Amino acid sequence: MNREFLYNEIANGIANQITAGVLKTGDKLPSVRMLCREHSISMNTAKRVFLELEAQSMIDSKPQSGYFVSWGSHAKLALPEVSQPSSVARFQEPDELINKVYANMGNDDFTLFSIGVPSPELLPTAKLRKEIITATRELKGGGMAYELLQGNVKLRRMIAIRSLGWGGNLHENDLITTNGAMNALAFCLMALGKPGDTIAMESPCFPGTLQLAISLGFKVLELPTHPVTGLEMEALKEAIPKIDLCLLVPNFNTPLGSCMPEANKKEIVALLSKHQIPLIEDDIYGDLYFGTQRPKCCKSFDKEGNVLWCGSVSKTLAPGYRVGWVAPGKYKDKLLKMKLVHSISSPAIAQEAVANFLNSGKYESHLRQLRRTLQDNTQKYVQAIARHFPEGTKTSRPQGGLSIWVELDKGIDTAKLYDRAIQHQISIAPGRMFTLQDQFENCMRLCVGLPWSGQIETQLKKLGSLVKTF
The missing domain is CATH 3.40.640.10 (Type I PLP-dependent aspartate aminotransferase-like (Major domain))
Structure with missing residues (x-):
């Protein structure tokens, strides 16, 4: 296996365990030597794994002690609740809301957290x-x-x-x-x-x-x-x-x-x-x-x-x-x-x-790069939500894909949040779009397929401020 590919795969595997909560804040990671033995890699490759995780602010090194999980911001956010839809088949299609959200598709003037596809900048055009x-x-x-x-x-x-x-x-x-x-x-x-x-x-x-x-x-x-x-x-x-x-x-x-x-x-x-x-x-x-x-x-x-x-x-x-x-x-x-x-x-x-x-x-080469980008984006989005959204906000912990599911306080209507956000050129996907029942009104989906930038963090901060106004 290509050395560059191998170190990224190992780093992604550890990051995946941290994101899923298998490894928690403060947990000690295997030593460099142990990582070498477990994966049959060189010392230099093992060190690159830890350097990559440090660069993502997911671990800290402590002299004479080793490496520890440090992604505390993620640990503050609980998981959304298990959904509890009605056991009766229902039909209340949110047509107007769906049409309103998708009307912005392709509009470069908006930050489209609402559209679940990778940005063209992430594709081999x-x-x-x-x-x-x-x-x-x-x-x-x-x-x-x-x-x-x-x-x-x-x-x-x-x-x-x-x-x-x-x-x-x-x-x-x-x-x-x-x-x-x-x-x-x-x-x-x-x-x-x-x-x-x-x-x-x-x-x-x-x-x-x-x-x-x-x-x-x-x-x-x-x-x-x-x-x-x-x-x-x-x-x-x-x-x-x-x-x-x-x-x-x-x-x-x-x-x-x-x-x-x-x-x-x-x-x-x-x-x-x-x-x-x-x-x-x-x-x-x-x-x-x-x-x-x-x-x-x-x-x-x-x-x-x-x-x-x-x-x-x-x-x-x-x-x-x-x-x-x-x-x-x-x-x-x-x-x-x-x-x-x-x-x-x-x-x-x-x-x-x-x-x-x-x-x-x-x-396959394109997919490796895209997966790394989406994983990195997911971590950064969740960290930004932890910093800028109200206490009690919950997020999903996806192990792949393009979406983060955000659950807010029960008193917040994300359809109304959409109307406020769109005035700031921010488009979200309100939770009510994803069901035919009266549920998920306090939830929203954010797409992580946009390249991370200072502008994206600014827009997430603005979105968090708008949530707080409720």
Whole structure:
């Protein structure tokens, strides 16, 4: 393994434990020599690990004593509560609020904490531009012809190869390309359900997914969700008799950033398979892990083809390219029919360009840098919230992804906070956007995909001041 990559991976692993609360303020870290033995690294590499953590203000060195966890500002912030949505499927879509927040998308005059994608400054724009030119040259007819119904062969092959890293063991023929992950989710819902069916989801949940389900006539049953471990297993077990479908984001979902333990993923797959309830798995954030290893997916444990695994590069590489995919398992024929009816083909040039980028090895290099940036941003955002927000503020502790979930005092309405913040060119995502029920009014999601700067801290400080005015 590359030495530069290795020291960053070890440092990120320790930082991950501190962020998660496994290592607490004042805890002593292994010595330099012990770190060398545990990871089979040189003294210089071990020292670089500690220097990196010191630079992030996460540890302190004490002469003759060693290294200790010092990220006290994070320790002051408690975790948000486990959500407690109603056990009845409800429909109170916050259309007006969602439309108002997303109306600012693309407006460079605002600090867009509200939009959950990486800033273009964090993406390899110039390299992708070259891949577009290459794809235009190499594709038959310059990319003007229809692509295969199942999608670009090279892209499907690269996705299948990458699935080996999380235990997916997919073949290119297992995959269908789509126009982004939302398109994949839509095909899954249309193929497997009908108006009036009940679909189980985490609560809080991405607004676009809620809107999609409602637009197709589904009843949405929101289930209690822990900010660290994700969906509460007992709640899902109790809901089994009520549901026809299940749609989950097990890895670093938005807005909580929770990551479901492997044991829970395995149990969920077995449970839903036993009751013949299809599981649609949205794994759009899986590659944005902060630790040393990508988490497995529910699809990793799928032996009967009951899991429909969906993904895209919209959160990692190129939001505007709309390149997504689904591994639909035993429902492949139904998904192909949906794609034929609704889109016929996926954009040939964008698929070819992404396939070439993945094949070149540049994607993995880009991901390593992006993950480091997002982890660093997450730590700095939480530190700034601890400094500038009122006492009692709670934040999630994401181990990956693009979001921080902030829980404020019960008396604070973040929809009204949005109206005040927007006057200062600050856009947030109020918590009520992430549910169909009357809950999360005192919560908000902040995206950490903006490059950290003095301006970002100034805007977070201003936001904290506005919270205090309530």
